[in-house]
Amino acid sequence: MVLEVKNLSKQIRGKQILSDISFSLGKGEVLALIGPNGAGKTTTIKCIINAIKKDEGEVILFGKPFANEVKTRIAVVPEDRKVFRNFTAADYRSLWQSLYPAWNDQFFKDFVVKYNFNLNQKVESYSIGQRTLFLLGLALSSGTDLLLLDELTQHLDPTIRNEVIHLINQYARLGNSLLVSSHEIFELEEYATAFAIIKNGKVLYTDSIDDAKQKHRIIRRGESFKEGEVIGMIHDDILLKTSDDIGMYPKLNQIVVGYLQGKSADLILAEDLKEN
Numbered sequence: 001m002v003l004e005v006k007n008l009s010k011q012i013r014g015k016q017i018l019s020d021i022s023f024s025l026g027k028g029e030v031l032a033l034i035g036p037n038g039a040g041k042t043t044t045i046k047c048i049i050n051a052i053k054k055d056e057g058e059v060i061l062f063g064k065p066f067a068n069e070v071k072t073r074i075a076v077v078p079e080d081r082k083v084f085r086n087f088t089a090a091d092y093r094s095l096w097q098s099l100y101p102a103w104n105d106q107f108f109k110d111f112v113v114k115y116n117f118n119l120n121q122k123v124e125s126y127s128i129g130q131r132t133l134f135l136l137g138l139a140l141s142s143g144t145d146l147l148l149l150d151e152l153t154q155h156l157d158p159t160i161r162n163e164v165i166h167l168i169n170q171y172a173r174l175g176n177s178l179l180v181s182s183h184e185i186f187e188l189e190e191y192a193t194a195f196a197i198i199k200n201g202k203v204l205y206t207d208s209i210d211d212a213k214q215k216h217r218i219i220r221r222g223e224s225f226k227e228g229e230v231i232g233m234i235h236d237d238i239l240l241k242t243s244d245d246i247g248m249y250p251k252l253n254q255i256v257v258g259y260l261q262g263k264s265a266d267l268i269l270a271e272d273l274k275e276n
């Protein structure tokens with residue numbers, strides 16, 4: 001495993017922000033950390049890179065507990081896209097080149113040409129979409145084997161969004177690993193191979209996309225079933241975790257919605273439809 005997060009917990013100002021968060025990311029995988037606003041995605045990423053101190057739990061990177069040396073093997077695009085004042089794209093290139101021993105300057109040069117970046121322009125003057133693309137370009141050029149990308153596709157027009165997703169896939173195909181936080185559930189299958197659903201600082205479910213689809217079915221409300229657990233409601237359908245071959249296989253976004261919605265009182269009653 002490239003990254004293992006085990007039983008991570010964090011309180012901020014007396015409020016429990018993360019509770020017992022666990023998931024893992026393998027080589028060449030893209031794990032989507034998916035959840036609504038305020039779920040704890042950014043806090044999880046900050047704990048992984050030790051930008052904020054975790055209270056409990058373990059973060060294992062490349063088989064070892066987090067240590068400062070590992071920072072040169074990880075590149076991050078933060079959610080706020082904050083950049084240094086007065087720093088040009090060329091300044092950023094020099095900085096990242098000095099920080100990352102495996103920096104790939106040819107990749108960076110090609111990236112700058114392909115996306116038409118002016119190296120003499122201040123990065124703070126880029127639009128939010130250009131800034132996101134540029135920061136991703138730095139991360140992809142860093143030569144690291146793990147990227148942490150916080151809400152990467154947020155505020156992007158469809159053209160840049162498609163480019164960004166293409167770049168994520170290309171980087172993963174080279175055997176690198178990516179953790180991408182998002183609340184955009186409809187785009188997940190374009191890049192993710194695995195996912196962790198997070199809500200109120202807890203992981204509700206984590207799995208590879210293929211395995212998750214195998215383990216769940218969508219049945220009509222009122223339809224009876226022999227074996228399984230009712231997970232949640234998706235409009236008039238029910239998401240069921242079951243080994244029975246009933247109903248329909250779910251799409252990833254249906255699995256996410258089912259877990260996020262959870263069981264309401266009338267859905268708990270639906271468990272009574274289980275055949276004895």
Ligand SMILES: Nc1ncnc2c1ncn2[C@@H]1O[C@H](COP(=O)(O)OP(=O)(O)OP(=O)(O)O)[C@@H](O)[C@H]1O
Binds near residue numbers: 012036038043079151
């Ligand atoms: N420094 C802080 N002080 C107080 N509360 C904080 C702080 N940082 C985070 N929180 C709270 O922790 C919770 C999780 O925030 P976090 O930014 O991790 O969520 P998120 O899933 O990344 O959300 P979003 O999708 O909106 O970016 C929120 O309720 C947030 O208000």
